[in-house]
Amino acid sequence: MPKIPLSNGTWVVACDGAKAVVFENTGDWEYPHLELRQEMAQPDPPDREIYTGPKGRVFNRADGAGSTIERDDAHQRAEMQFMKSVAHYLDKAVADGKIKKMVVAAAPRALGVLRAALSKRAHAAIIAEIDRDYVKMPAYEIESVLSKKQ
Numbered sequence: 218m219p220k221i222p223l224s225n226g227t228w229v230v231a232c233d234g235a236k237a238v239v240f241e242n243t244g245d246w247e248y249p250h251l252e253l254r255q256e257m258a259q260p261d262p263p264d265r266e267i268y269t270g271p272k273g274r275v276f277n278r279a280d281g282a283g284s285t286i287e288r289d290d291a292h293q294r295a296e297m298q299f300m301k302s303v304a305h306y307l308d309k310a311v312a313d314g315k316i317k318k319m320v321v322a323a324a325p326r327a328l329g330v331l332r333a334a335l336s337k338r339a340h341a342a343i344i345a346e347i348d349r350d351y352v353k354m355p356a357y358e359i360e361s362v363l364s365k366k367q
Contacts, residue, residue: 228319231351234296251356304334322347
């Protein structure tokens with residue numbers, strides 16, 4: 218990964234399907250310093266708390282044979298909804314002039330959902346996209362990874 222120009226005021230967004238952290242670089246390009254601006258998370262209950270009954274069944278009227286109906290993936294649906302709320306937050310911050318440039322680092326599936334949900338104005342503010350999950354890393358490690366020469 219090439220060195221990313223984290224100039225002063227650049228925002229760094231790290232997210233996955235359940236958590237997002239938003240930092241602002243208050244340092245400069247050579248010595249970045251990421252300060253936390255926002256942290257968002259969604260609860261992730263286990264399946265036993267989401268699905269309370271048995272799977273549904275469908276019966277064919279002609280021969281009486283039945284089959285089960287697969288449940289939709291509630292976790293995936295919740296992740297998509299969460300990523301849309303992150304996109305809404307970023308869109309508003311760009312529209313309000315808080316974000317001029319941003320770097321987005323997200324797990325691949327979350328990055329795809331985020332891309333689709335962001336406005337054109339927010340897309341224009343993105344200077345780099347990274348398809349890796351940095352959400353559990355502390356700020357100093359993210360600084361190091363993004364400013365590392367390879």
